Amino acid sequence: MLTDLYPSRVSEKASIMKRKDPVVYSNPTQPAGPLSQGELDSYEQNGYLLFKNLFSPDEVQTMKQELGLVLEDNKETDSKAVIHEPGSNEVRSVFDVHRDGNFFEQLSTNERLVNIAQQLLGSQTYITQSRINFKPGFKGKEFYWHSDFETWHVEDGMPNMRAVSCSIVLTDNYEYNGPLMLIPGSHNWFVSCAGKTPEGHFEQSLKQQELGVPDNASMEWLVDQAGRIDRATGPAGSVLFFECNIMHGSSGNISPYPRSNVFFVYNSIENQLANPFSGLSPRPEFLGNRENIKPIIPTNDPIVPRTVSHS
Amino acid sequence: MLTDLYPSRVSEKASIMKRKDPVVYSNPTQPAGPLSQGELDSYEQNGYLLFKNLFSPDEVQTMKQELGLVLEDNKETDSKAVIHEPGSNEVRSVFDVHRDGNFFEQLSTNERLVNIAQQLLGSQTYITQSRINFKPGFKGKEFYWHSDFETWHVEDGMPNMRAVSCSIVLTDNYEYNGPLMLIPGSHNWFVSCAGKTPEGHFEQSLKQQELGVPDNASMEWLVDQAGRIDRATGPAGSVLFFECNIMHGSSGNISPYPRSNVFFVYNSIENQLANPFSGLSPRPEFLGNRENIKPIIPTNDPIVPRTVSHS
Numbered sequence: 001m002l003t004d005l006y007p008s009r010v011s012e013k014a015s016i017m018k019r020k021d022p023v024v025y026s027n028p029t030q031p032a033g034p035l036s037q038g039e040l041d042s043y044e045q046n047g048y049l050l051f052k053n054l055f056s057p058d059e060v061q062t063m064k065q066e067l068g069l070v071l072e073d074n075k076e077t078d079s080k081a082v083i084h085e086p087g088s089n090e091v092r093s094v095f096d097v098h099r100d101g102n103f104f105e106q107l108s109t110n111e112r113l114v115n116i117a118q119q120l121l122g123s124q125t126y127i128t129q130s131r132i133n134f135k136p137g138f139k140g141k142e143f144y145w146h147s148d149f150e151t152w153h154v155e156d157g158m159p160n161m162r163a164v165s166c167s168i169v170l171t172d173n174y175e176y177n178g179p180l181m182l183i184p185g186s187h188n189w190f191v192s193c194a195g196k197t198p199e200g201h202f203e204q205s206l207k208q209q210e211l212g213v214p215d216n217a218s219m220e221w222l223v224d225q226a227g228r229i230d231r232a233t234g235p236a237g238s239v240l241f242f243e244c245n246i247m248h249g250s251s252g253n254i255s256p257y258p259r260s261n262v263f264f265v266y267n268s269i270e271n272q273l274a275n276p277f278s279g280l281s282p283r284p285e286f287l288g289n290r291e292n293i294k295p296i297i298p299t300n301d302p303i304v305p306r307t308v309s310h311s
Numbered sequence: 312m313l314t315d316l317y318p319s320r321v322s323e324k325a326s327i328m329k330r331k332d333p334v335v336y337s338n339p340t341q342p343a344g345p346l347s348q349g350e351l352d353s354y355e356q357n358g359y360l361l362f363k364n365l366f367s368p369d370e371v372q373t374m375k376q377e378l379g380l381v382l383e384d385n386k387e388t389d390s391k392a393v394i395h396e397p398g399s400n401e402v403r404s405v406f407d408v409h410r411d412g413n414f415f416e417q418l419s420t421n422e423r424l425v426n427i428a429q430q431l432l433g434s435q436t437y438i439t440q441s442r443i444n445f446k447p448g449f450k451g452k453e454f455y456w457h458s459d460f461e462t463w464h465v466e467d468g469m470p471n472m473r474a475v476s477c478s479i480v481l482t483d484n485y486e487y488n489g490p491l492m493l494i495p496g497s498h499n500w501f502v503s504c505a506g507k508t509p510e511g512h513f514e515q516s517l518k519q520q521e522l523g524v525p526d527n528a529s530m531e532w533l534v535d536q537a538g539r540i541d542r543a544t545g546p547a548g549s550v551l552f553f554e555c556n557i558m559h560g561s562s563g564n565i566s567p568y569p570r571s572n573v574f575f576v577y578n579s580i581e582n583q584l585a586n587p588f589s590g591l592s593p594r595p596e597f598l599g600n601r602e603n604i605k606p607i608i609p610t611n612d613p614i615v616p617r618t619v620s621h622s
Contacts, residue, residue: 229487
């Protein structure tokens with residue numbers, strides 16, 4: 001039985017504790033990575049890195065087309081890994097695309113991404129969750145502040161903070177179309193969320209908040225520490241790497257500009273999912289991979305459409 | 312019977328038409344105003360003006376205290392002009408503060424505000440609506456795109472586009488705490504909103520959208536024309552003047568930073584409210600003033616607390 005380094009949802013009171021894991025993992029046996037010391041220091045301090053040109057405009061265009069095709073292909077599916085717009089067959093998200101045996105699987109092993117993930121995590125990596133998203137303009141939903149790690153730890157049994165999320169943004173992100181917001185430095189603190197299921201009273205359980213939601217006092221403290229809230233704005237093709245425990249969220253998007261992105265979570269091969277620390281059953285495989293885990297071998301194949309022509 | 316220059320909610324189809332009124336009204340008999348030709352041109356083109364230092368930090372501090380006192384004073388009232396937080400006696404907005412016989416009435420006549428309004432509207436002015444707002448952090452609501460004039464015309468009978476809203480922001484407005492967003496140039500177009508109450512079918516009426524909501528095609532066109540969406544960010548004490556027909560809205564605010572502001576709508580004394588163009592009864596007096604309308608005489612009294620001490 002693993003020790004629970006980061007207990008959460010175990011009490012009706014929230015609390016905040018210092019991170020117990022490194023942010024940048026060093027590994028002397030690992031070949032030198034693409035990140036400079038300045039970039040590593042920035043990641044250590046802020047908890048994220050934003051690259052504006054890891055992929056060329058042509059490559060981004062190809063990714064965008066492929067994303068459209070996957071959404072189109074999945075209109076009729078009833079797979080749980082495909083999220084439809086309520087009341088229509090429009091597809092908004094498809095999970096587990098790094099196992100599609102096709103374009104996105106290939107992309108997930110691209111050395112421009114994997115080498116960065118390996119350098120940050122100090123080991124070989126695998127993907128624990130992946131997703132492509134299309135969010136239309138005008139009615140983009142808000143996502144409240146959260147640490148991904150909190151969920152992955154409690155619900156999926158991720159033992160340590162040793163994973164990094166990678167978001168390839170395929171549309172221009174402006175200040176005004178609901179960009180991802182990050183609280184720099186918040187990855188150095190773990191907010192243990194309130195949420196012990198209250199015993200007994202029916203009314204109390206009705207009032208219970210959604211689980212995994214950080215409390216206001218912790219959020220105020222984290223923002224005070226940071227002195228600011230950063231936004232991941234940038235042109236299509238920007239790639240954001242963000243630490244699994246950084247506090248992030250986004251406002252709704254009432255602008256006409258849609259947003260789409262590809263999302264891969266690289267986890268250290270030494271940090272595979274155990275039993276959920278909640279004591280409950282693990283979530284489905286598409287939300288946290290456990291089966292046939294193998295370290296990714298980085299590739300450098302050209303990023304080209306999966307078929308010769310889509311005409 | 313006045314001609315309806317801007318019909319809206321008269322059809323199930325939305326449409327867009329050119330503005331029929333001037334933006335900046337000139338009046339040779341009016342004394343020269345405080346705005347430069349450059350500022351007038353900017354207002355003409357963009358539909359708003361943002362001033363970062365119309366009031367000193369001390370004056371802003373006084374306004375903030377007065378706002379807090381008014382909210383506190385109104386905890387127990389059941390006046391319709393006071394908006395409480397659902398399920399609590401916390402006050403979020405108080406309307407009609409320009410008639411409080413006290414601090415905010417005095418502020419509404421301040422020459423630094425009134426002279427600008429007079430210059431833009433080319434006449435003497437009066438206040439058709441006023442409000443103070445306090446919005447807490449973490450759960451600030453989104454406001455979807457709208458033209459205030461559309462509502463004031465249809466529901467309140469405002470004949471022409473000859474009014475300007477003035478918002479004195481009492482808290483710092485950042486990109487990330489839900490600042491007002493404006494579509495520059497959109498004041499030059501009138502979006503006639505769909506919304507004719509469908510006759511007959513019950514199900515149809517259930518599906519009917521909220522009234523006065525611009526359609527997506529018009530919104531896309533306006534943003535395309537503008538090439539951008541502007542945000543009214545700035546330090547506490549910034550004052551925003553925005554044209555009554557400019558398309559504006561705001562995202563929700565999940566940041567810990569609350570927002571508060573004082574809001575006065577100056578209308579030309581020559582543009583007083585007539586019968587609502589909807590044909591229905593006018594909204595309540597606190598939403599659109601009709602009684603005892605007199606032109607404002609600008610004042611230059613010092614901005615000081617309403618009582619000597621609040622200790």
